[in-house]
Amino acid sequence: MTLSASSVTLWRTSSFSGNNGTCVEVAVLPNGHIAVRNSNHPDEGMVLFTRAEMNAWIRGVKAGEFDDLT
Secondary structure (H helix, E strand, O other): OOOOHHHOOOOEEOOOOOOOOOOEEEEEOOOOOEEEEEOOOHHHOOEEEOHHHHHHHHHHHHOOOOHHHO
C-alpha cells in the first residue's frame, strides 16, 4: 500500500500528548488499518496496524503490560 501521512485527513491526537514533544496521533485508513505517527514529524512515516493488532496492543496497555516502558 502506498500512502503518505498527508493523504489521511482525520488524525486524532492523544489527550496525553503535550508540548514537550510527546505527540502521538492515530487515523483509521479507508482499508480499516490504523496508522500511528509522531505529529511533530508527520512526513517521517507512520506505523500501520490491523484492527486485531491494535486491539491486542490496547488490551496489553490497559493490562499494564508495558508500564515498565514509561
